Amino acid sequence: MQKTLLATAVACGLLVGLPFELAAQSAPTAQDEAQVQTLLAQLQALKASYAQQVRQLRELDMQVQALQAKLAGKTAPATLPAPGGTPPPAQVAQSTPPTDEGSRAGSTEQAEAARQEAPTRSLKDALQQEHALFDRKFTLENSVSYARYDRSQITLNGFLALDAIFLGNIAIEDVKSDSLTYNLAARYGVSPRLTLNLDVPYLYRKTVYQKGGAGGSAAAIAEQDTSGAGLGDVGLSANYKLFDETDARPDTVLTLGITAPTGQSPYGIDWKVLQRNDDQYISFAVPEKQPTGNGVWQANLGLSAVKTMDPAIVFANAGYIYSKSRDFGDINTDPETRNPGTVKLGNTYYFGAGVAFAFNERTSLSLSFSDRLSAKASLRYKGSSWSKVIGSDANAATFNMGVTHALSQHTTLVSMLGIGLTQDAPDFSLTFKVPYMF
Incomplete structure (x- = not known):
């Protein structure tokens, strides 16, 4: 009994002293x-x-x-992992x-x-063809283009009897022309808002003239082809950025240019007579060679705008080409006469619009429409008044489709197909350009 009471007392003492010991151990000190x-x-x-x-x-x-x-x-270049497996x-x-x-x-x-601010490389390449780029210091561009023309015309010389029978001569004229142009262009960025452009073309043209009704017979056809090659009209232009693109307005660029008559003028070229009527009137004559230029000085004023609409860009342009009158020693197509005079080509208005899509960082597709409206040309023989040239006005509308592909960091391949929509435009044109950026 005494041992039991002693054990109980010891246990109670331990239970009473344990909280005080734990409290003493858990009490934080100033050092802690x-x-x-x-x-x-x-x-x-x-x-x-x-x-x-x-x-x-x-x-x-x-x-x-x-x-x-x-x-x-590129807008999202790939980042390389850092040494030692550290993430970029x-x-x-x-x-x-x-x-x-x-x-x-x-x-x-x-x-x-x-x-x-930094569109993809493919869109920038497409943009350079329709607008202007100011972040490329110097670009040298080589291009080759081919254009095909095919025009037919029926000439009726006689009268209509009984409202159904035509009595007289029927002549069919067909003109087929192929032109190949090599153009060397240099584009230099003077400042972030100004670029200068120089275009030097070299042309080769071949034209085939066909005329039915030779000798009064509708079945007889006369044919003659002529060709010409040489330097074309050299152009110098400048692009100035008026406004930067914002949410409310597009990127706007003003273009001023001048074209010098360095090519072979179409005036003063001798003509070859192939057919004469019974009264010795010339019924079929062709030039001995093809011209490579317009023969007059021209000035160009244009405005282009581009708006970014991810993942595409929308562009538009409009402009005016003024042609200065010029004197020539002979402006008559009759090879037996020589008549000096003055030529004034009709002024031209042009406009266009399109869109470009980026397939990826290197390839893009552009679709556009362009149109050129030219007024009638005027001639003035020495000592006479001005007269309009019938049929010299033109409306050349074209649908264009282009593909750009970046071959390397500095080189791009541009291919463009143009389809004529009106009679005055080429039937089709095919162009390849290779700009090299320094």
């Missing part, structure tokens, strides 16, 4: 509190430093992407949650601005 405060301060400093580094990495990554887009024409800055920024909503919104706006 100071250590906790120090660790908390270090943790906050590391968090602030880490957030700042993440922002800096994000900003640096966007700057690198913008610079790479300007150099290579872009991946670190994407895998790390933003510290605040303000920095995330600012980064999104900057990325969107960078995307709009």
Whole structure:
């Protein structure tokens, strides 16, 4: 009994003293509190430093992407992994949650601005063909184009009897022309708003003239072909950016140009007589060679606009070409006479619009419509008044389709197909251009 009471007393004493011992052990000291405060301060400093580094990495990554887009024409260049398996800055920024909503919104706006300022390489290549680029210091462009014309005309010389029977001669005239043009173009960026352009063409033309009704017989056909080759009319122009693209307005460029009559003029070329009527009237004559230029000075004033509508761009242009009158020693097509005089080509208005789509970073497709309206030309023989040339006015409308493909960082292949929509336009034209960017 005494042992039982003694054991009970000892157990009670232990139970009573245990909370005091635990309380004594868990009571924080001043040293522990100071250590906790120090660790908390270090943790906050590391968090602030880490957030700042993440922002800096994000900003640096966007700057690198913008610079790479300007150099290579890409909006989303691939980033290479860093040595030792460390992820690139872009991946670190994407895998790390933003510290605040303000920095995330600012980064999104900057990325969107960078995307709009740097379109894809393929769209920029298409843009250069329809508009102008100012971020390329110097571009040398070689191009070859082929155009095909085929025109037929029926000439009736007689009268209609009984409202059904034609009495007289029926002559069918057919003109088929093929032209091949090589053009060397140089484009130099003077400033972010001004570029200068020089175009030097070299042409080869071959034209086949056919006329039915030779000798009064509708079955007889006379045919003659002529050709000509040489330097074309050299052009010099300048592009000036009026307005940068914003949400409300397109990128707008003003173009001023002048064309010199360096090619073979169509006036003064001798003609070859192939047929004469019974009264010795010339019924069929062709020029001995084909011209390679217009023969007059021309000035061009144009305006073009481009609006980015991701993933495409929409462009439009309009302009006016003024032709200066010029004196020639002979403006008569009769090979037996020589009549000096003055020629004034009709002024031309042109306009067009289209759209370009980017298939990927290197390839794009453009579709456009263009039209040129030319007024009638005028002639004035020496000592006489001006007279209009019948049939010299023209309306040349064309549907164009082009594909651009970046061959390398500096070279692009441009192919364009033009389909004539009116009688005055070529039946079709095919052009290949290879711009090289330095």
